[in-house]
Amino acid sequence: MRGIELNKNLKTAIEASLKAGEVIMQVYDTAFDVEIKDDKSPLTEADKKANDIINSFLKPTPIPIISEENKQLDYSIRKEWKSCWIVDPVDGTKEFIKRNGEFTVNIALVQDGKPELGVIYVPASKTLYFADVLNQQAYKTELNSHDTAIEDVLSNAKKLLVKDRTNTIQVVGSRSHMSQETLDFVEGLKASGNEVEIVSKGSSLKFCLVAEGNADIYPRFAPTMEWDTAAGQAICNAVGVEVISEATKKPLLYNKENLLNPWFIVSK
Template sequence: MSEIKINKDLQVAMKAALKAGEVIMQVYDTAFNVEIKDDKSPLTEADKKANDVINSFLKPTQIPIISEENKQTGYDIRKNWDTCWIVDPVDGTKEFIKRNGEFTVNIAFVNNGKPEHGVIYVPVSKTLYYADVIEQKAFKAELTSHDVEITEVLKLSNPLQTREDNEVTKVVGSRSHMSQETLDFVEALKTTGQQVEIVSKGSSLKFCLVAEGNADIYPRFAPTMEWDTAAGQAICNAVGVDVISEDTKAPLLYNKENLLNPWFVVSKSEN
């Protein structure tokens, strides 16, 4: 495989994600406490420690940061940002608490509302996904340690490739509690004569399932925030997979006044 060359900001995000994964696993292996935030979502020591680590890598870039665990900057200031980082230190805190391994570190670089670089790290399996949308390249590296040089990551990287058209359409959904809207979406696919199979994953790994060819489509008809989706959208966009708002029928945009996303569907571009 030819040598992979990656943008310096993407390298910073990769290093931050790896180091965050290391501190997350230090907490994961202890009897950690769980707090409940004002929005009723859970928070652990891992979220806080990972956020501190990621900030320590990203702040020197002098690019502003939107993180789930940072105090949010007002839109009167944010609206003037051309670029920003969008971060979820532990995406899938509920999965972390269940200790099922399906949680991630999400870091995205956004330019004028569009994700240009994305990193998703799975600390339990030491699997790193990363992408450069401008270069239209996305990779997956299976690592043996969190403490690894970027040159070694590049050697272990394989390009992501989406699924070719198959008789069975694989839809990303929940095994245990599919929303009525998602069930209706699946039924609509079936009426076109398609065989449908449901595949399930936690956190931003749902995006990775489509980007790496283990699923065809991911309908999300439930609330998400920008930090839940920005890195996953970058990884998908880099391999020709769209993340389309149900409201606008256009790609999701970032650093919006309201950081809540509309419902969306992830699927291969029809172009």
């Protein structure tokens, strides 16, 4: 698509995500080992290698970085940051281990707690989502190679458009984290006279489903961290989709003292 004006930091994030995707797929195609971290979440060589690559792109910016695989700095330092990168090198490590392809690279730039830029790359399908919230622009492009030049990324990009509501509400559910509260939420929609269809996806692809018009609503009543959601929220916000905290009834904020998110709902 001609005429896309790409923010310099967004270009950097896209390039980082593609290079990370390349090394992730190199690990994906091998008999990789799985470690279990202190928080019981899985970790593979792909997480570590992708994190190293992304850091190598983002550190020169020189905006500070919050990444799942970096040592987290104390809030007494972080609270002074006006902007920061928020990164998940492999979002959906469980999906990676299952080899179902539904894992992503998440990179977001946050300003004053609000996502401004977001990139979600799906290495298994070479699908890229990217967004500039301030300019209200979000795009999706299908690539032939991880080693695609930015000019070619942009030439094939298509604008994301949210769907109009129909009689059937498409609700996004997690493949790995379908909580009882989510099931209760679905039953509540049905009790209000709605037909409901469940659409299942792993990782941050759940945000993309709503942003690109393949679902209506994504309720998340289970734990997530800031790096799970920042890029997805940027992509959603750029097309007018809100990511609202169930605790505050306001949009999710980032670089908080506690990097754990409250429950939230994604909808137009």
